[in-house]
Amino acid sequence: MEKHHLLELGVGVGIVALVAIGTFLHQQASKVDTTGSSLKVATSGRVETLNSTTYSSLTASSTISATIVGLYARDAQGQIVSAISNGQPDVSANLKTYIFHLRPYHWSNGARVTAQDFVYAWQQLADPKTQARNAARIDFLKNGAAVRTGKKPVSALGVRALSKKRLEVTLQQANPYLDEILADTPMLPINQAFAQKWGKDYGANATRVLANGPYQITGWSGADDTTWRYVKNPNYYHAKRVQVKAIDFTSEADITKGAKAFEAGKFDYAALSPQQVPSFKGSNQLKTQRTTTEAFVFFNTTTGPTTNVELRRAIAQAVDKHNFTQSRLRDGAQPLNGLVPAGLTNMTNGRDYRAATGELLPYNLSKATAAWNRAKKQMGINHLNLTLTIADNDTANLAATYLAGQLEHNLPGLNITIQKVSLARRVVLETAGKFELVFSTWSPADSDPLNLLSFYQTGSRLNITGYTNAKFDAMGKAIEKSGTHPAKRLALVQQAERYLMTQQVPAVGFFQDGSAYLLDAGVKQFPIMPSGAINYEYVKVH
Template structure:
């Protein structure tokens, strides 16, 4: 009898301990995060905002990912070999599954990359495919998509052929546009693919749940089928959209959220808060133009808008978060000349710096060319506090410095803003953009600019880019000179891409959270490496 009682008591104690352990595990492995805007899409060929990038890179995984030291390492691929010319890479894939149980195959990469290159997709990131053989011609409608330099040798062997050797291929392939997509599943979902959590399957550390496509809350739940699931410590990350900085700060102070980016106007208020931190980033604020419209199609009007506002004052008095003035589309302290070690921005010099007198002259020249005495121009932006503040500042500065100009602001949710810019429903668009790898060409051939590959046809710019990608691919001195020349043309001469500021990030992080991992080229968080002390 005593043995039976002892056994029963032991079972009861173990049950209590197990229950306690289960509760502790749940609490200790969950994270609450605030972000400032909704997701745009989970289709890796359609995104154009940082919130979607963060989601894509937490639920999908490409051939490479970043380790905790921000170095690219193999991920979906378990090995890689290359030919002597460094133009053909052969990847052996891991044995991994999609979240619906089907195998991840080499064809999933072929399909996704061909979709990215296909002009019918109209991907805002299609220029990223130019690194592959025939990529440029395919996205410009000159060749068939099946001629892209990627093919499945068998189910687990992927062959990638480059247009020319590049030293930063692993960094490029960590990017969101290069994650795989399951062809059968995507085609079955049609236009609904990636528009909510019910119409997507993933192969990364987390699954996305409770996202309807328009709501302000969603969750990342640990993907137990992920090939390296044992390394993922957080079982769940609950995300909510909190656009108001004061609300986010209060939620943090009351322990209801563990992490939040901090809006610029709240830096002073929270800089002494436990868990406050800042860091410089290569994020840029930029202006893009609809060149199909008469006014913004005029380069003198664009240049007047580009140099007609005080960037230094914007960074120090309005943003006030460590952001800085930027005179060029490539940010400072981002990448150095591989030959002499000089910072690119320093070597390339200032482009489109604030100059009130010159701005007025350009403005008058532009008005004369289009036969107008004044203009009303709309600046489109997202409805985040930061975007509203920047546009309000631009409105005040430009209307004051350019006689006869009226600026109207239109701030709408990020998803609507992306749709409007894609559909040419804008005059000027303000946005932010972060690079995907450390090379000036990422900014000069992309930089967040809309319709760049279809609408900007300057012959010198295209020649410079082509030489940087091909003729001078292995000649760093000449390649660097070509990139500088290309930037001077598209930014300095034509003001097609206009820098507004170089960003910084301020955030609040629960001190009990360890292993925060921020993408080296932006503000994207990788939740898989985070733990709770």
């Protein structure tokens, strides 16, 4: 669950995120291309698929969302706006049934986007045969959970085409975040005839996917490619507002090259690693901001020493997160003491949810020591060796080194071994439950805090901890049923989060990520979403 910088992320997706190493934008000349003809982007991630039902990385999510839009989308400020939906659905009195009226969007092969394209895509996402890691995102629909777990057929899913232009959506429970959910990558339409033509190869390269959004992708032949291109889609419904005609991407593992090239006048946007930030302190080109992307340490709750909740509680409180964000990251990041990040959503009185809920298991050495002593007594040990598994990149390495140092110093007798693997290998290990501790990041797809809680519900494919608890599952169901009462719903979310993160502790929040980058004055508008995602549709240059 780590972000590929999303600078991909968020694209509001609800998927497993990849740690960002950086993305930078450049051009061939010594200044920004003011003709609006092209931009050049280097990213640390690669695209593994263009199939919106099976992707697992945020690089892929970002690419898919730049080429395909759904019923709703996000504007330059990150606000939800209507897209294929005309924004005026017919809504039932109980707020569970919606009929969306579709605007005349077209696929890149000339076919009109129809209601059946949504039905097909959502049924594919829910179908257990697809084995989509983001399948739980379909649970907002009637029978969503039952379909994805194989208890009901895909035909029972709460979506149907009333005509080519009218889509009926039936919810399991009323949901105040519906428009945000419908803007997420997993909820994008798929042209059924085209997808069925290619079968399992749908989305495997640029010729096996259709676009209906601001850009089409070219020059991408598969998951091993390190270069690809966005080309402005002339048939896009809002083509007039897309200024940049082409964007060339290169997968670049070494983020330091971006800053050096920026200084040489070759780039107009360069993401920075935490280690680079001090070098640009005082520069008016240096920008930092907090994002909603979060970093966690996940515990294996099914086997090994980390099944002991006192051990998990000790680890959770033994790390000085404030020192890490201020002395190591220095990019706008802040400590995360809980599951829901600051700035994600507000209570009904307007107060930030995180501030209203408080800090859950913050750094407290005396409490950590007491929990560690209880854990050692319960396990009958004086010393313990644990392995922390990470994807081998700059951010994860920095975090793991700090975590190991803090834990070994503050919990005498505990030894941490850092296991560095590729991101793909880390995902395999965590999916198989072959880990003790995992460092990973996640970018919330929307502002509904329930999505973060749902990670830990029994049966969720995102629940790598293996945690299962009937009481917590019941709390989730109660939250879902309270959709028409926002204040009650948020209060139940708070109750569930406190129970999960203080009494059960299947994971511990580490930090809320920041974004540091250099931006040339020639870039007039470069929308970076709260998640850290870049909304290329609205990029403008002077």
